[in-house]
Amino acid sequence: MGNLPQYKLVYEALRGQIASGEFAPGDLLPSEHELCAVYKVARPTVRKALDRLVAEGVIFKHQGKGSIVRGAPKGIGILSISGTTSAVGSPNFSTHIIQRPEIRSWTEAFSFPIEEWERRAGCVCFERLRLLDGAPVFFDITMLPNVNLPRFLNYDLEDRSLFDSLRTHYQIVVKGGTQQLFAIRADKRLQEYLNVRAGHPILQLDRKIETNRPGFHIYSQVFCATRGYGLTGTF
Numbered sequence: 142m143g144n145l146p147q148y149k150l151v152y153e154a155l156r157g158q159i160a161s162g163e164f165a166p167g168d169l170l171p172s173e174h175e176l177c178a179v180y181k182v183a184r185p186t187v188r189k190a191l192d193r194l195v196a197e198g199v200i201f202k203h204q205g206k207g208s209i210v211r212g213a214p215k216g217i218g219i220l221s222i223s224g225t226t227s228a229v230g231s232p233n234f235s236t237h238i239i240q241r242p243e244i245r246s247w248t249e250a251f252s253f254p255i256e257e258w259e260r261r262a263g264c265v266c267f268e269r270l271r272l273l274d275g276a277p278v279f280f281d282i283t284m285l286p287n288v289n290l291p292r293f294l295n296y297d298l299e300d301r302s303l304f305d306s307l308r309t310h311y312q313i314v315v316k317g318g319t320q321q322l323f324a325i326r327a328d329k330r331l332q333e334y335l336n337v338r339a340g341h342p343i344l345q346l347d348r349k350i351e352t353n354r355p356g357f358h359i360y361s362q363v364f365c366a367t368r369g370y371g372l373t374g375t376f
Contacts, residue, residue, distance in 0.1 A: 147182045151190035154180070159199055160213050170200065170208040233274045235300055239334070240268035242294045244287055250360035251282075251347040252321055258356075263287045267298065270334055280334045281363040288357065303359075313357065318350035327366075335366040 155176075158164050171179065176187045191208055194200045200208045247264045249255055264284040271279035283303065285293075289311070296306060307313040323345040327337045335343070343364050350359040 147180070148186045148189040148193075151176065151180050151182060151187060152193050155190060155194060156197075156199065159194075159210055162213070164210045166210050166212045168210045169206060170210065172207055235272045235275075236298065237270040237272065238267070238299055239270055239280070240266070242267040242296070242298070244294070245284075247284065250284055250349065250358075251362045253319075253347065253349045253360060255360075256356070259286045259358075264360075265290060265293055269298065277335045277366065279363055279365055280331065281361055283359065283361045285359055286357060307352075307359075312353075314353045315359070316351045316353060318348055318359075320346050320348040322346055325364075331364055331366075335364065337366055341366070 155164075155170065164170060170176070170191075173184055173187050173191070176182075176190075177184055180187070191200065191202070194208075195202060198211060199213075201211050202208050242265050244263050245266045246260075247255065247266075248260060250259075250264075263286075265287050266282065266284045268280070268282050270277055271281065293310075296310070298306065304315050307315075325343050325345050327335065327339065327341040327343050329339075331337065331343055332339055332341070335341075337343070343366060346361075346363040346365070348359075348361045348363065350361070352359065
């Protein structure tokens with residue numbers, strides 16, 4: 142399970158299953174004993190994950206029965222460490238690639254300074270537009286150090302999780318990170334991508350994400366048009 146706290150992995154997995162409809166409202170989740178066996182973790186770890194889902198109103202506990210699904214997670218989950226694809230969890234969530242991965246030079250990563258070795262290596266940069274029910278909700282720019290990522294430029298990230306791809310192909314696992322939030326107004330580019338008027342309020346998130354590969358960080362800048370949606374999740 143890499144270096145990500147085990148309870149977060151269990152939490153994110155169950156939250157994603159509920160959001161996708163695999164567990165519907167009223168369904169009984171597997172017992173704590175069964176979840177321990179599935180995720181190969183101790184019971185306190187499972188309980189911590191379930192308690193977080195209870196706190197979010199996603200499930201409730203019925204004495205003598207177990208954990209019951211209350212409803213799908215509310216909001217778009219952009220703050221979740223699982224990444225936007227799995228955080229949203231909706232089958233109606235899709236990705237449109239604006240800029241395919243390409244190698245660029247860089248001197249900084251959005252609002253975060255970079256190390257000298259990162260500057261020398263250059264970065265792999267790509268841009269994506271994320272849609273929910275066909276309406277644009279995120280525009281994100283992602284930068285990774287161009288180090289030990291063979292064939293990454295050839296991977297298709299359309300409707301695929303970046304974090305899952307990094308974990309599957311490169312054994313890079315997200316551990317945690319830092320993010321900074323800014324309130325801005327839409328410029329011409331954001332007006333076009335997010336289908337908003339000039340000056341429309343936009344939430345900007347600059348993120349520096351730590352991984353199990355020492356010194357390897359994922360940097361992203363996410364612009365959110367949150368009309369009709371809330372922001373939820375943990376980081």
